[in-house]
Amino acid sequence: MRYEVPFVPDPAYAALLAARAASLSAVYFRLGPDIPDARLPGAGDAAPQELAAGLAALPEVPRLGLLNAAFHAPETLSGDGLRDLLLLLEGYLAAGAITGIVYADHYLLTALSDASPEVAGALVAVPSINFRLDRFERLAAVLEAVADTRFRFPDAVILDRDINRDTARLGELADRARRAFPGLRLGLMANEGCLYACPFKTAHDAHIALTRLAACRLGPDMHRDLGCLRTFYAHPGRMLASPFIRPEDARRLEGLVDFLKICGRTRPAADLTAIVAAYLDGAFHGNLAWLLDTQEILSGRLDLPNDALPADFFARTDGCGHHCRACGSCAELAGRIVREREMGLPRLGEAGERG
Template sequence: MPAMKLYVPHVGHMEGLQKLLADPSKIHSVYMAGSPDYIGTGRTNLSAPTLESIAEQTEYAHEKGVKIDMVLNSSCMGGQQLTPEGYRAIGWYLDRLNDIGIDSLTVADPYLIEMIAHEYDMETVVSVLSFVDSPQKAEFYEGLGADTIVVDPVVNRDFGKLEAIRDVTSGDLKLLVNEACLYQCPFRYAHFNFFSHANGPGPKPNVIDDYYYYKCLSLRIRNPEQIIKSPWIRPEDLSEYKHITDMFKIGGRTHFVEWILNNINAYYNESYDGNLLDLLDSIKDLKDTFYVANRDLEGAIEQWEKCDKNCHKCGYCKRLAENIIKIQTEDGNKKLSSIRNPEDI
């Protein structure tokens, strides 16, 4: 198996890229969002780089031996991509990215996947927001021309499915290691559709708050075993996946560079001594509430490798959560208390 390839998030401006690539030896590729005026993305845009900035950053990354991936993974474009005006606008933007020398494009819409695969030299990457969770879907997207598929994390612990996807595909597979969404999340489709419109071409929705995010947090606070059930992959467990792929993606392009660098070091070294929640994207607001000692999860992968996903019969993650998740409280000095006590939640 070749050396591990890490795909790492980038907020989108040159200063951040320079910090990320201070030591480029650990990074295979960085990914960032483009302009929301053409195609939205499945995350909040903290930066919307101009084409001039993208060109400058691409040149800088290539000088460091690092590839650039543009994430244009809107899960919903309201049908605009199929209108003459939308087709021309998207085509114009993709032409510019191709001229700049972007290495790959990550997209979610099957129409765009086929379009990019047949009309451009850039590598076509199927986004995690295409929800490829079966060999049948993987075959479908590869048939459209996809070079790489980012597998839906919902099957990160379903080794039978992962191995079946590997068996039927000839292209590359990439695993997202630290997203930490709820397992079988009921909000996932609606949440990413919301992001796609909020961070894409106008008119943008004038929303009061992100219902889905705060509902997700509240479910974990009331039921912390959901933290354990989330299909993240510990840095120490990457070796269990290397017969499937050598490509691992770290989520988190809405985080500060220091947070991203901490993740890079953890996954590159395949080791982390601290609170697992320090590494997880999407639930960063819980890292000061719960403490999950990463070392306490040693050996859990052996159970997950044979898990049949019948949580109501198994109870393993519930028991594990009761044993290792601690509540962080401020009482002069930070201390930990067990979640076994209901009054602590």
């Protein structure tokens, strides 16, 4: 299995990527500290010059800049805002550091295409996973919309997270997609830790986009008090019902998809190195919550030992109907293996443990 992974300009992480470049499907990165994407701003976001220098060391790997905020300010669609964004993309192109963008706002994609056919024609436009491409008709409509612009047609897309562990449905979609779009590579998100069919997602993505437009602040308190973290803590079984793919189970998707995407670009570089290495090696021994996007916030409170999951966990949950109250299987398993961690300062020597 190949992997699409975040890029951060950290020496140890960059060395891992360089050594395992043959296993990489693509790398993706935030275009700059002031460029909106689908994550909250981070204090340690690298400058474009630093990113471009590091990305140039991966010339054979597709390099995707993130423009995947749910929506952008109206002033970004014209005038100085659009000009500044195009200048940034031109700089990355001149440095040989970018081959495409990941987008979620089709208004912005159209505006960029109209304003600079030259820039658009040099870049692949990859639909964000947040287009929720869970059936062929939706996939075809989104790809047709890209074809209406001057951007290059995508050679890869990531399908919706909710079909990660539904191989029958996934196989049907993959077969139709490959027949309709020969050469299109298909991927899934690997360390996905959101609630299945998350009821908070639309508002969550909108709140992230709003942080760039107004005095709106989205933080863990909102998730803890009203959202997904509250649900996970109250119902640990739903941590297991989340559509993640463990490193040990990646091989089960060989032949169905071409690559898996690893999340975590806002986490410390040492953590990201360990997460990517776990997937490249096909094994993880630690707190599964720590490995997963979103759930990692709970890993200081809840211990979900990956090695305690049954070897046939993927097969047991493949095609699950997600009627959790009627089934209770994940809740029963979580009741046996999930433990609340003792609160307090770590003992000497424990601070560097993974999960």
